[in-house]
Amino acid sequence: xxxxxxxxxxxxxxxxxxxxxxxxxxxxxxxxxxxxxxxxxxxxxxxxxxxxxxxxxxxxxxxxxxxxxxxxxxxxxxxxxxxxxxxxxxxxxxxxxxxxxxxxxxxxxxxxxxxxxxxxxxxxxxxxxxxxxxxxxxxxxxxxxxxxxxxxxxxxxxxxxxxxxxxxxxxxxxxxxxxxxxxxxxxxxxxxxxxxxxxxxxxxxxxxxxxxxxxxxxxxxxxxxxxxxxxxxxxxxxxxxxxxxxx
Amino acid sequence: xxxxxxxxxxxxxxxxxxxxxxxxxxxxxxxxxxxxxxxxxxxxxxxxxxxxxxxxxxxxxxxxxxxxxxxxxxxxxxxxxxxxxxxxxxxxxxxxxxxxxxxxxxxxxxxxxxxxxxxxxxxxxxxxxxxxxxxxxxxxxxxxxxxxxxxxxxxxxxxxxxxxxxxxxxxxxxxxxxxxxxxxxxxxxxxxxxxxxxxxxxxxxxxxxxxxxxxxxxxxxxxxxxxxxxxxxxxxxxxxxxxxxxx
DNA sequence: GCAAAAGTGTTCCGACTACACCCATGC
DNA sequence: GCATGGGTGTAGTCGGAACACTTTTGC
Numbered sequence: 001x002x003x004x005x006x007x008x009x010x011x012x013x014x015x016x017x018x019x020x021x022x023x024x025x026x027x028x029x030x031x032x033x034x035x036x037x038x039x040x041x042x043x044x045x046x047x048x049x050x051x052x053x054x055x056x057x058x059x060x061x062x063x064x065x066x067x068x069x070x071x072x073x074x075x076x077x078x079x080x081x082x083x084x085x086x087x088x089x090x091x092x093x094x095x096x097x098x099x100x101x102x103x104x105x106x107x108x109x110x111x112x113x114x115x116x117x118x119x120x121x122x123x124x125x126x127x128x129x130x131x132x133x134x135x136x137x138x139x140x141x142x143x144x145x146x147x148x149x150x151x152x153x154x155x156x157x158x159x160x161x162x163x164x165x166x167x168x169x170x171x172x173x174x175x176x177x178x179x180x181x182x183x184x185x186x187x188x189x190x191x192x193x194x195x196x197x198x199x200x201x202x203x204x205x206x207x208x209x210x211x212x213x214x215x216x217x218x219x220x221x222x223x224x225x226x227x228x229x230x231x232x233x234x235x236x237x238x239x240x241x242x243x244x245x246x247x
Numbered sequence: 248x249x250x251x252x253x254x255x256x257x258x259x260x261x262x263x264x265x266x267x268x269x270x271x272x273x274x275x276x277x278x279x280x281x282x283x284x285x286x287x288x289x290x291x292x293x294x295x296x297x298x299x300x301x302x303x304x305x306x307x308x309x310x311x312x313x314x315x316x317x318x319x320x321x322x323x324x325x326x327x328x329x330x331x332x333x334x335x336x337x338x339x340x341x342x343x344x345x346x347x348x349x350x351x352x353x354x355x356x357x358x359x360x361x362x363x364x365x366x367x368x369x370x371x372x373x374x375x376x377x378x379x380x381x382x383x384x385x386x387x388x389x390x391x392x393x394x395x396x397x398x399x400x401x402x403x404x405x406x407x408x409x410x411x412x413x414x415x416x417x418x419x420x421x422x423x424x425x426x427x428x429x430x431x432x433x434x435x436x437x438x439x440x441x442x443x444x445x446x447x448x449x450x451x452x453x454x455x456x457x458x459x460x461x462x463x464x465x466x467x468x469x470x471x472x473x474x475x476x477x478x479x480x481x482x483x484x485x486x487x488x489x490x491x492x493x494x
Numbered sequence: 495g496c497a498a499a500a501g502t503g504t505t506c507c508g509a510c511t512a513c514a515c516c517c518a519t520g521c
Numbered sequence: 522g523c524a525t526g527g528g529t530g531t532a533g534t535c536g537g538a539a540c541a542c543t544t545t546t547g548c
Binding site for chain 2: 064066
Binding site: 180224226 | 524525526527528529530
């Protein structure tokens with residue numbers, strides 16, 4: 001989104017307002033903790049345009065429905081999840097981004113408001129309705145997508161990484177109690193292996209004081225059992241809006 | 248934009264799609280360097296709804312016009328500027344945010360895509376068309392605004408401060424050649440007086456190496472003349488996407 | 495000379511890096 | 522015991538904060 005200098009304006013131009021339908025497209029991320037892979041939810045299109053292509057799950061906004069409600073509706077039609085994080089991403093609205101416009105030249109425009117979500121992989125039960133193809137794809141092995149969805153996904157991925165660095169989204173997606181290693185793995189799979197040394201990550205986070213040791217331990221195979229921690233939202237409050245708390 | 252848990256879905260509900268008109272509202276900032284004040288451009292409304300109220304300059308999107316084009320059009324109708332920075336902010340689209348909807352219940356919805364701009368105050372010549380009231384208001388002394396424009400403005404203000412910290416927007420708005428004090432004042436008026444010590448700000452930025460001394464000096468009243476610097480976009484390249492370069 | 499503004503240097507201290515090392519468990 | 526993963530400690534280094542100091546101008 002660079003700056004640019006001003007365009008001349010043709011003030012005598014057509015002044016007819018465009019009519020819009022508004023769509024909502026969701027970039028839904030999840031982390032497969034078993035295999036340490038970042039996943040994104042895709043659905044197979046069964047209608048024109050782009051029939052047979054994978055796309056981001058989306059819908060058109062209905063009467064009386066807010067944008068955010070529409071975003072939640074798409075989610076709840078595709079997966080059953082308890083915990084999630086959702087926020088608006090960006091609005092793509094140039095003419096001719098949707099082939100349905102071309103058919104009816106200067107008819108209805110299709111505008112897409114994209115949302116970005118992060119859900120718990122283990123809990124996210126896909127709703128297979130028998131007809132719709134729907135699947136988690138690992139971010140490093142994606143199919144071709146419909147419309148401009150590759151661009152939207154790229155945008156969402158960037159946002160995810162940023163969010164992770166300076167806001168506590170991770171805890172929306174971790175279970176209530178988690179080990180510091182769980183937290184570390186989550187960061188590592190999203191940001192890449194070499195974002196930080198494990199023991200430094202540990203001490204930095206513990207020093208901040210918004211992770212409380214529950215006292216409980218959990219043993220995973222061999223090795224010393226790990227302490228289970230809990231995110232303390234109140235203790236985190238002073239860090240809101242402070243940049244780069246987590247990295 | 249916090250996370251929340253899922254809503255139940257009434258799948259038998261009305262499935263009629265909403266029809267939209269799409270508006271673009273601009274949050275246009277500028278810095279009055281003479282008085283060190285952050286300014287925002289407002290226009291007086293001469294039509295219902297909210298007649299007689301100040302509002303952000305906006306327009307409805309026309310046929311064949313992209314969102315960004317519409318944003319540029321609003322700008323160019325209100326001010327004549329050479330240099331500016333523009334980027335999309337957020338899309339507000341709940342039902343009932345515009346009183347025009349209520350009149351025609353379940354008729355056309357009004358959705359607002361907001362854009363955020365930063366322009367040079369000295370060069371920004373307001374286009375007084377004799378009818379429309381249009382004025383720069385200092386951010387610390389604002390009138391009541393129409394619609395949900397206070398919310399949009401607040402959002403834009405937050406984005407401005409963030410942008411300033413990790414991207415070189417400042418140089419889009421400074422003249423080609425500027426003193427380090429000019430740069431410092433710009434940061435100080437937007438971020439608040441106590442964001443950094445002047446001499447530390449100096450040495451930090453100079454060490455980064457993307458400000459080149461042009462050799463020319465400029466004298467402003469008493470005191471030692473200041474060197475004029477130039478922003479070197481190429482030398483800045485490695486810092487792109489690196490957070491917190493400027494603070 | 496003196497005030498004012500620009501520009502340089504120095505000291506202190508906290509934070510981050512990169513490790514080495516100790517601890518508790520399964521087998 | 523020993524491999525495995527959890528957890529603690531430390532020496533070195535870098536960079537920012539605070540502030541003293543020098544330089545160059547106008548008057």
